[in-house]
Amino acid sequence: MKDDMTDTTSRDKAAFLAVVKKYEGVHDQSGVLALDPVNGPMIRHWAEAMGDKNPVYTDPEAAAATHFGEVVAPATMLQVWIMRGMDAGLTVNTVTGELYKHFTDNGFGSVVATNCEQEYIRPLRLGEVVQYDQLIETVSEEKTTGLGVGHFITTLVNIYVAGEAGRELVGTHRFRILRYTPHRKKPKAAPAERALRPRKVVNKDNRAYWDGVAEGKLLFQKCTACATPRFPFAPGCNHCASLEWESVESAGAGVVYSHVTMHYPKFPAFDMPYAVGLIELDEGVRMLGNVLGVAHDEVRIGQRVQVEFVTHDAELTVPAFRVVGEN
Numbered sequence: 001m002k003d004d005m006t007d008t009t010s011r012d013k014a015a016f017l018a019v020v021k022k023y024e025g026v027h028d029q030s031g032v033l034a035l036d037p038v039n040g041p042m043i044r045h046w047a048e049a050m051g052d053k054n055p056v057y058t059d060p061e062a063a064a065a066t067h068f069g070e071v072v073a074p075a076t077m078l079q080v081w082i083m084r085g086m087d088a089g090l091t092v093n094t095v096t097g098e099l100y101k102h103f104t105d106n107g108f109g110s111v112v113a114t115n116c117e118q119e120y121i122r123p124l125r126l127g128e129v130v131q132y133d134q135l136i137e138t139v140s141e142e143k144t145t146g147l148g149v150g151h152f153i154t155t156l157v158n159i160y161v162a163g164e165a166g167r168e169l170v171g172t173h174r175f176r177i178l179r180y181t182p183h184r185k186k187p188k189a190a191p192a193e194r195a196l197r198p199r200k201v202v203n204k205d206n207r208a209y210w211d212g213v214a215e216g217k218l219l220f221q222k223c224t225a226c227a228t229p230r231f232p233f234a235p236g237c238n239h240c241a242s243l244e245w246e247s248v249e250s251a252g253a254g255v256v257y258s259h260v261t262m263h264y265p266k267f268p269a270f271d272m273p274y275a276v277g278l279i280e281l282d283e284g285v286r287m288l289g290n291v292l293g294v295a296h297d298e299v300r301i302g303q304r305v306q307v308e309f310v311t312h313d314a315e316l317t318v319p320a321f322r323v324v325g326e327n
Contacts, residue, residue: 016102017141017142020102021139024138025137026095028094028095028135028136029132029134030133030134032131032132032134034131034132035083037127037129042077042080043057043073043074044058047074054074056068056071057074058071059071068123070126072124072125073123075118076118077124078171078173082157082173096134096136099153103150103153104179107181108179110182112147112177112178113175116174118172132158132160134156136155137154140152145178147180148180149181150179151180152177153176155175155176156172195269197270198269199316205235218281219247219248219250220250220281220283220285221245221247221248222246222247223237223242224244225237225240226239226242229283229284229285231285231287250283251281251283252281252319253281255304256277256299256300256301256323259291259299274290275296276289276290276291291305291321291323292321293322294323299323304323305321305323307319307321307322308320
């Protein structure tokens with residue numbers, strides 16, 4: 001009886017794979033126009049969010065002096081121009097949506113993006129309107145992963161602009177997801193002794209910083225040649241290349257510049273989920289640290305924070321940042 005069941009399962013899997021494999025190489029969409037032309041405001045917002053101060057993206061005069069000759073969009077904005085928005089981006093009535101429904105109907109209802117690969121042929125210029133074709137490139141055989149059992153689906157988007165000689169390829173965007181059935185959760189074992197957090201790494205460049213932490217001080221560096229503040233600690237100044245510097249104690253006050261909530265992978269030493277913030281201190285440098293005082297899903301960009309030194313064990317004390325005031 002067991003052998004019969006195994007054979008039936010194998011036949012079902014083979015039949016399912018034969019169905020989804022037929023979608024390989026199928027063009028899903030062709031000649032889809034972007035909702036907006038390449039434009040300065042979107043480029044500026046992107047550059048500010050990414051902290052990219054290259055003037056070739058925002059300053060016409062500076063860009064004219066480069067080999068580009070004019071303002072161009074950052075290459076990594078390639079996908080931005082083809083995004084369709086929350087509603088317009090739904091794949092319900094597309095070939096891709098049809099493929100995804102096969103997976104959902106056969107028990108592969110969970111999905112996670114695994115990786116993205118982009119190729120940049122040339123930069124995009126202000127005013128250009130991109131269009132794209134999308135095809136389903138590959139559907140893998142069944143794979144067992146740490147998340148569960150499923151199939152990897154790869155789509156390829158070719159991105160063009162219209163030119164005098166027809167469409168000109170400017171880049172490609174290859175996107176891979178895993179459609180899977182999660183592993184069954186194992187019964188929880190008895191709680192083990194609390195694991196230790198990763199140990200700090202102290203070297204000659206950052207020793208002054210960790211000495212400050214041991215004294216309850218939050219230090220950053222300041223170049224004594226050009227007065228540029230910097231963090232993390234490094235041997236030389238990124239602004240003027242001077243090797244001369246001094247330690248400066250921060251008041252520890254700042255704002256949440258960006259943040260992320262850690263859900264996975266699970267680390268025994270941490271109470272998950274937890275929030276990690278990129279904190280912009282009032283002195284102008286940015287530091288990473290846990291955000292305390294509010295739930296992980298209540299952390300917001302712009303919240304005022306104050307440093308708080310947290311001791312996790314006899315050998316590890318690190319700075320964290322507690323939300324303060326009425327945010």
